Amino acid sequence: MSTNQMIEKAREAYLEIFNVLRSTMDIDEETIFSFYEYLNKDRYSLKDRKFIKDLKDNAEIDKIIYKYGKDVFESGIWDALSNNSSKKNSTFLTSDALVKLSLAILNIQKSDKVIDLCSGIGNFFRLGSMIESKAFYQGIEINTQVVEWSKMICEKLKAKVSIEQGDVLRCVLENKFSKNFDKAFSNHPIGIRIRESLDILQTLLPDAQGLGNMRGMSSEWLYVAALLKTIKNTGKAVAVMPDGPLFSPKDINIRKWFFEQGYLETVISLPAKMLINTVMPVNLVVLSHDNAKVRIIDASDICNKGRRYNTLSDKNIDEIILLLNTNTEQSKEIDSKDFEDNEYELNPSRYFVKEFKFENGVIFGDIIKNITRGAQIKAIDLDKITVDEETPYHYLQLSDISDGVINEKLPYITEIEAKQDKYCVKSGNLIMSKIGQPKYKFAIADVPRNKKILANGNLFIIDINTEVADPYYIKAFFESNIGTALLQTITASSTIPTISIDKLKKVVIPLPDMYKQQKIAKKYKAILDDVLAYKKKKIEAIDKLKNIFE
Template sequence: MINKVNTTEIKGIDSKVVEGIRERINTLTKGNAMADIGTDFKIAYLAYMATEKVTAAIETAATEKEAATEKEVAIEAATETTATEKETATEHQQLAPEENWARVMEENWAQVMEEKNIECAIQLSKMYSKNELLAYLYRYPREGYKKKVGEFGTPDSISQLALKILDIQENEKVADLCSGVCDFITIAADKNEKASFYGRDINKNYCEISKIRTGLFNDNVEIENGDVLDDLNDKKFDKIFMNYPFGMRLRNLQETDYIQELYERVPEIKKATSADWIYNLLMLDHLEKNGKAVAIMTNGSTLNSIDEKTREYFVKGGYIEAVIALPSNLFETTSIPTTMLVLSHDNKKIRMINATEQCKKGRRQNTFTVKDVEYIAKLLKEEGEEAKTVDIAEVEKNDYVLDPTRYLVKKVEVKNGVEFGKVIKRVTRGASLKAKDLDEMVSKKPTNAQYLMIANIQNGMISKDLPYLKEINPKLDKYCIGNKNLLISKNGLPFKVAVAEVKEEKKILANGNLFIIELDEKQVNPYFLKAFLESEIGEATLNSIVVGAVIPTISVSALKKMIVPLPPIEKQEKIATSYQAKQNEIKELQKKIEKAQGELKKIFEEG
């Protein structure tokens, strides 16, 4: 039985000391320890074990002089290298008591045992105390890695919030699937000594680190190396946490028996389905009837059209308890905004929470304070501007979008309102072109072909100086703007709106971030609609269909369902005429300003 380290003292060690150890490792190894995930951890672990051996040697020494001698001998013996990997492992077993070394995995440490890394461990054991090195192993900061590490690290903020929501009790079985290096389990098991924990990850190196880490701080943890989508058998858990890989689809996952079984059991999933929902299904399959699971997923999976049917399966099945929109920059290596999904059984309603602003802003990374965690947990039970309980029927009306911001906007009342889709003949997005392809199309000389980007729309008007194109491939004609087409930007506040005025001989290709809307002009005047969308109530209407708090986005489906006013055409014409008159007045004033600015530049020369 391994003697578990008491974490009380190491938790009080200043974070600057921990960061200092990371920086020292990076400096001493000239950055090499940050090239491969886990090397720095193992170096710090060797240093810690050396301090263990040194401490034991000093304690048995009779005199101060003898203690100093023992210290030098212990450090030298603890870090001596040998010719073969087997001998190396045997030698370094003497770094610490046998029971601690027993938690070092069967994988060899050949790479870590390089001379420069051993020298680094020696220096660390001289510079830092045992508790300071333990604090590094407990917190394990990863800033500065040469490789992206988001796939194996869970920020402390997310772990703390997940723990608050899961509310782990005595004797409960808790799993972290895709456990990485056990960030979540290290904290959770420390707080809940009478619960049992299970971690599983496909990466052997991560599991090796996890076994060392949990071996030091916890004695109620089991770590297994393997694919979570295979060989979990009939394991069931009371609580489950998952911080699975981002940005993957089902087609990217290994074809396991479990996935084959999912295809048959859940016909809603396709090869293009986001992997997020496959992992969410996995949690449900291993969750006890009265259990609860928490997952960290990408925002896109909560609202894209590809996953609509899968979301419908979860919503109608009563599996979603709550959805929490999280702040951006919670992860060390990516600013991608994420969502926390809370799963359980038999839910008749869904709790929607917008916590995107509930954090402590940092220069490189945002974090949750204790108060932030308490506040977000409070929103799970209390109504307010940032939280709302939504009926299944309302989610269904919104295409099973699970972005909380969709449900937390104030409803706008529009007189004589109809769905926008009823007055639209055609709506499409502009062309998504690679920068290289666009550069090849650009012409330095004026032509009859031009290109429109969002930046070319200012104050509701399209710039007269659009970039020229050599020609527009007929395949791109469907992305060209027609005369009096309504243009609306797809993302980013404030949304831009314009009415295009395209001469017959001209062709204007639109950027992919613009919606091109051909209206039924027998029913609605484009300038009337533009006047509405730029009004206070129109802006509120647009904002009501937005999803994504960090990157506000409008979908075609939501756009078509948006309510717009449709008074008699005579009233529309009157408003449109007044609007165009003011717009022309602005154009004339702009010409005068441009002329005056040109004259300003000549005053000195003519003076």
């Protein structure tokens, strides 16, 4: 069987299986690519059992497998498609939900020329042609097998579609598609490293030269720049973006440049689990020309929640589209001053935080003597200095903080170098985790005499000015419901929530007089003692259960 024949058979099999699964099992499209793997693997998790049972009991699917033969499903063509479910590979399929929302934003007309960078198997063209079949669609995809597959799919569409095999950035750099298109879309690779990225950026955006250090910039902005280069001055483009490039300090200059040039029209935050094999939330960045303001939309709670993936119903899409021109608690326009006031960040959650107003509010940085991050030691180096025998030196990690206190038995290390003294905790220091997953951890250090404790890089060491603030009061506040909510307002919106020292120092907290602080601190410590006593009693009871037959 020739490659073309195999592609055609795989395409037909895919469509038949897709129709069966969608009509009988309400299965999302991404799952279809891995169904054959599910049928044949020996071990699977409990959550997969119903899915596998439904597949094995589905006589229609058995007929399709028999009809086309196992060779089709074990072929390189099907393998190339199933690779889109691999965490090691960029996805070749953009979900229906993301495509439909993007198409609604772009509002493609019959005279439009439309381009999809990183076009994958052509899902954008498939759904786009259902809405407007008279438009012209152009795709660029680097994977040869996927290009062949997408061409076979697109041959069946009513619309005129052209797919070019090649590297997106190289194709755009060669001016093959410069300013040719009315509408554009890109669901590009996330988090990859590209050599000479600065040179590529300056070639794509020559006007962006001299705007400061952009080394280390997220590669996603290269694809956004390429997308911008493809559209006419009256055109519009939509890019799928993760959270990081919208708030990371290393991308501040490129964000400022896009904002100041008026290329940013809208930023929409979407729920997690909209992409294949990742819980990472994504955003849609809408590009056009001559925008004095940017519409910021928080749609992170608008979706139909699924077991593996979240989707967008037509009603969800209509709700988000309505927000494009409406000021609500989820949608607002920001100008350059708002942008500057929010440290040049574009993640929508930053602009919809709850405002906290406290009586006797003070800036946290004004009541601390010093704040530093712990020592960043590689695991291999830590293993070399960790010992079983007792020494005067301990190492404090995030896992050593439990229920608001530091574990009594910390690991021993052979030594603490003089240059590491600044990372050692002192009695009375407030220790805070840098990572807030699921919540930020806090503890007050109590260092025994003649001992040293070296803190891990995932911890902040905060030296409170005890003349104006009680450390236990501060700890009690940050652990309270209102303190937790306050910290969320300065948390970087990412897969792993974190707080920077700079933002922590700027947060405003309530600080009554010392008498009231100490009263709250005393009450807090009494309750904490009860918690620890109960925990100890629970451990003892569990130990008795284990020894019940002895």
